Structures are given as structure tokens and as C-alpha cells.
Amino acid sequence: MAVRTIEIRERLMARNDVLAGAIRRRLADAGVTAFNLVSSPGSGKTLLLERTLRALGEELGVAVVTGDVQTVNDAERLERHTSRLVQAVVTGGACHLDASQITEALAAIDLGATRLLFIENVGNLVCPASWDLGETAKIVVFSVTEGEDKPLKYPKMFREAKYAVLNKIDLLPHLDFDVELALANARAMNPGLTCFLTSARSGAGLDLWFRFLREQVQPVLVP
């Protein structure tokens, strides 16, 4: 029974990886940088995306695929800030996005007019770590209200990510949160992790975040 389940799971993952590989090639051919945003529920990644869309949506040709278990709340929030395409995926109870859902969502997106794609995953620090969506890199968003040990408790996610955003730093004066300890824990899990400190609410740290995004986007080649 256990062996059978693992077998099925491995076949599902293998199929996902094939689809993710195809997405990665398609995005590379179109010159699109794609970030898979992963986080716990309530880390503020939707607000971070709202601010990012407002500031850089037109400049960097941003498109968004946003996944949610049941609602399209996030997509509605994001659409208020951009004329760029926001594509909603409702997983219908599933705890992560998979590559087949991204393949479908991409069919509605004009990649020729897109340079930066955000995939906003389901709020969950466990399952999305295992599912490749063909992204350029995973960015894990966590917040100063969550405790410094989150990187130790969800190590796979912090290892799979190339970048981390520690959000809600405007709340630091009201918390007993040790930023240095949190960053040390994150780097203990993944020495190569680049960390940003932000407050999507106050705007603190967003200048560096925006500069990073501008650097990640491929230059437009004028033919």
C-alpha cells in the first residue's frame, strides 16, 4: 500500500517536472523572468504584489498568475492596480499549484508583451516546495510576526528558494522579533539565499526590492 502510493506520487511528480521543463523553455524563449512566490498565509505577499504592480507593472511588463484554494480574492485585489493581465487559478482544495495549471494559465497570457511573471502560490510553506512550476526562481515571503524559527521549521522551502523577503518590518517596534536571528536561521538552511527586508504597508525597503526586480528582467532588444 505504502509502496504503491509512493510510486503514484513519483509518477505524478515526474509528469509535473516534464511540464515544468516545457514551461521553463517557453519562458526562456520569450525572454520572460518568472518568480514563484511562496509563503505562509498572511505573510503579506498579495500586498507586496499590489505595490509591485503599481510601481513596475507597466515599466517591466508584469503579468501575474495567482493561485488560491477557493476564492479569487487575490486576483480581484491585484486587478485594481494594473491593466496588465492577472490570471486566477482556483485549485479547488489542493494545497499547491502544479505545472499543468500554469500551462493552462499561460495560454491566456501574451508572453510577447511580458517580461516579468509572478506566480503567486497557495499560502502554504510545506507542499509548494515540492512542485516545480517552471519558474526562474522561488521567492519565499515570510513576516516578522511569524517567529524567527520559520526557516528551521520549513527547511525545504528555504532551501528551494533563491530569494527571501522578510515582510512587515514596520511592526518590529511592537514585537520581540530578532531580525538577525531570523536571517541567520534562513542562511543556515540556505547559505546562498538573498534576503530583502520590506514593509509592503509602509513602503520601507521596497526601493531595493524594485531595483532587484529591474535587474532581473531581461533588456528589451530593439530589432
Next chain:
Amino acid sequence: MAVRTIEIRERLMARNDVLAGAIRRRLADAGVTAFNLVSSPGSGKTLLLERTLRALGEELGVAVVTGDVQTVNDAERLERHTSRLVQAVVTGGACHLDASQITEALAAIDLGATRLLFIENVGNLVCPASWDLGETAKIVVFSVTEGEDKPLKYPKMFREAKYAVLNKIDLLPHLDFDVELALANARAMNPGLTCFLTSARSGAGLDLWFRFLREQVQPVLVP
């Protein structure tokens, strides 16, 4: 392929439900009330448990089974506050506790000396909603830093829970969080939900929480 996966999943769930039923009968026979604490990462459920153990550990004969993906950090934190048994389960990457893990953990717990059992689930608002652990009831813990729409975005969890704890209310003066809206959203998903407002850090609201727990525990029958 898809059909096969669903079949396997249904058999796994059915097996889990059989084990959960056996746990439920065992706990009922022993006169133990069991709460399955579910939450997103960083909602403060471990601190709530620490405070609860310190205040009621001896009085109510509390035992804890705490689940985590990789670490035993939570168990170590909890053990500092009680001489009562804390049993750690490391799921090894899995996103939820299941009934077979609880069955194993219970083997190390003296149920005759236990009246209240907390099962601290993996921090995840999606997957643990589907796994019955033989508990008396699920209690969903969320926090005022997470956004008022969490009940709408994770409806299954709020429907499966009988009680909700909205934690970190000491931070309300520093946030744009609408408590009434959050509670209305929670009740829209589950009209029968009883909600507690707490701050495990400041202690606000813990008196009502402790009173509730005292009421949930079965009286000791002197033979």
C-alpha cells in the same frame, strides 16, 4: 492515471478514518477531551500552548502531541513549561499529521493520568483539514496579522473546526485589521463556530480561554 490517484487517496483516507475512529473510542473510554490545533505557520499556537500548559497543565492533566515537519523545536519549548508529557512527531516532510502517527504517539502517554490532550498539528491551513485524528474537536488558530479574509480563503479548515482562536490582539493598535469583519467571515463559513480573542503574549483574553478549557474537561470521578 487521475482515477488511480483518487482511488489510492480514498483508500488512504479510509484507512486513516478507521484509525481515527479507534483513537476516538480510546480517548472517550479514558475520559480524555482532545483538541486538534490547526493554524497557519506563525499564528502563535505554540505560545498559546505554552501559556496554557503553565496555567492548567497540572490542574487539568494536560498532555501534548506536537507535530512538525522537521524539527522538535516546539516540543522543546513546551517541555520547559510542564512536567507533563510532551510527545513530538516529526512528519519528515509531510504537510499534516495522520491518525497512525497519533496512535503511535499515544502509546507513550498515560491516558489514565490525562484529562485534556492537545494535538498541535503542522502549521498549514490546507492539508490538516482533511485528516481526522480522532479528536473531540478541531480548533483553528489564526492571528490579526494575517488578514480578515483567511476564513474565506481556507473555508474547509474553518468549516471543520468547532472553535476558532483569533490571536495576537495586542497588535491591533498597530494594524489595519477589522476584527468584526474577520469574525463575520469566519461565521459565514461556519455559523456554529465559537470564537475566542486572545493575545498569548500579553495574556489578554486568556481568562475566557482557560475557563472554556476547564468546562471542556470531564470531571474526575472518585471511585
